Amino acid sequence: MKKSKITKGILLAFLASIISGIAIFYSKISVVKIPPLILTSSRNFYVGILFLLLFLFSGKLHKLKKLSKKQLVLLSLIGLIGGALPFYLFFTGLQYMPAINANLIQKTLFIWVAILSVIFLKEKLNVSYFISFALIFIANFFFGKLSFGLGRGEIMILSASLLWSVENILAKKVLKNISSELVGLFRMGIGGSLLMMTTILTNRVNLISTIQHSSNLTIIFVGGSILFFYVYTWYKALKYAPASLVTLILSFAVVVGNILNGSFAGVKLLPKDIYASLLIGGATLLILFFSNVIPNLIRNLLNRFPLSRE
Numbered sequence: 474m475k476k477s478k479i480t481k482g483i484l485l486a487f488l489a490s491i492i493s494g495i496a497i498f499y500s501k502i503s504v505v506k507i508p509p510l511i512l513t514s515s516r517n518f519y520v521g522i523l524f525l526l527l528f529l530f531s532g533k534l535h536k537l538k539k540l541s542k543k544q545l546v547l548l549s550l551i552g553l554i555g556g557a558l559p560f561y562l563f564f565t566g567l568q569y570m571p572a573i574n575a576n577l578i579q580k581t582l583f584i585w586v587a588i589l590s591v592i593f594l595k596e597k598l599n600v601s602y603f604i605s606f607a608l609i610f611i612a613n614f615f616f617g618k619l620s621f622g623l624g625r626g627e628i629m630i631l632s633a634s635l636l637w638s639v640e641n642i643l644a645k646k647v648l649k650n651i652s653s654e655l656v657g658l659f660r661m662g663i664g665g666s667l668l669m670m671t672t673i674l675t676n677r678v679n680l681i682s683t684i685q686h687s688s689n690l691t692i693i694f695v696g697g698s699i700l701f702f703y704v705y706t707w708y709k710a711l712k713y714a715p716a717s718l719v720t721l722i723l724s725f726a727v728v729v730g731n732i733l734n735g736s737f738a739g740v741k742l743l744p745k746d747i748y749a750s751l752l753i754g755g756a757t758l759l760i761l762f763f764s765n766v767i768p769n770l771i772r773n774l775l776n777r778f779p780l781s782r783e
Contacts, residue, residue, distance in 0.1 A: 478714075479713060479714050479715070479764065480766055480769065482710045482711070482712065482713030482714025482715075483710070483714050483718065483760065483761065485706055485713065485714075486714060486718070488710075489703055489706040489707045489723060490722055490726045490757075491725070491726070491729050492699065493707075493723060493729070494725070494729020494733065495699055496696070498729075498730050498733040503692045503696055506688070509567055510564045510672060510676065511672055511683050512564075512692075512696070513560050514560075514669050514671065514672040514680075515669065515697075516693050517556060517665035517668050517669075517700070518669040519693060520665060520700050521663075522665075523701045524654065524657050524661050524704075525658060528654065528655075528658060531654075533652070533654065533655075536652070540651075544647065544650070548651070548656065549659065550643060551640055551643055551656060552662065552663025552667075553664070553667070554636045554639060554640050555640030555664060556660040556662075556665060557664040557665075557668055558633075559632075559636040560633070561671060562630070562632050563575070563630055563633040566627075566629030567630075569625050569629070575626070577614070578634060579630060579633070580724070580727075581631075582638055582720060583606075583717075583724060585635055585638035586638045586641050586716055587717040587720070589639065590716045590717040594642060594716060601759055601763035602717070602718065602721070602760070605757070605759050608752045608755060609721060609724045611752055612724075612752035612756075613727070616749040641716050644656055644708065644711055645716045648712040653709045657704050657708050660708075718760065722757060728753050731749075731750050
């Protein structure tokens, strides 16, 4: 893999982490007004429609005809274990445990992806990666003080995280020969449709009462639009950079979330939140530096704006 592509993937992963932080922040505001499962079902279904419209207006819909049976199976599997089942498990599991514990369990994603990437993708991890990995691990689970049990909610949230990690490995393999937009279409199209069908069958009354309010529809459309850009950017990053590295950079979303909570939600950040943000921010800078993203940026700036000499 060319260094220029990896650099592009790292930058896209960093952008995806920022969008993810915004999406998580907006979701916390949204679940106050809309039940979690109904929110994620309607939002994911809307994102699937956006990806379909993207293909229709870009004239790329003909690419569907060129897919092999194996590719169709893998893409459908990504839709099931990436866009449907884990979302259902995660938001159902939230009913049985505190949200803060659920988020901490979900943050183990970078650990499982790292393990699976080494085994199935043969990705090599260098010293800078291990240092960043350690810093983010400490930030999430030392300052986060994860209290893990084996209750129904914990098992469901952990299962969702494991499914998302498997999805990342499958997507990385599929993205070698298929565009990221097409993977996003199957992930959100199939996933969103399955979630919406499940919601209609189990929460029809609540769904109807939700979509009858224009304010709720605005929440769904805004949140769905943010999620669309996240998925679009995430798969672009995954196409160009190693899965383990991309997932590690995604942890920067925690820093973005803390900044937004402290600035706009009136949440008083505790010392542990500040320390965790500093560790994750430092780990992200380490990745950006040793992957030559920051040195190249400085070099380009100096070439464009050379220092004046007397």
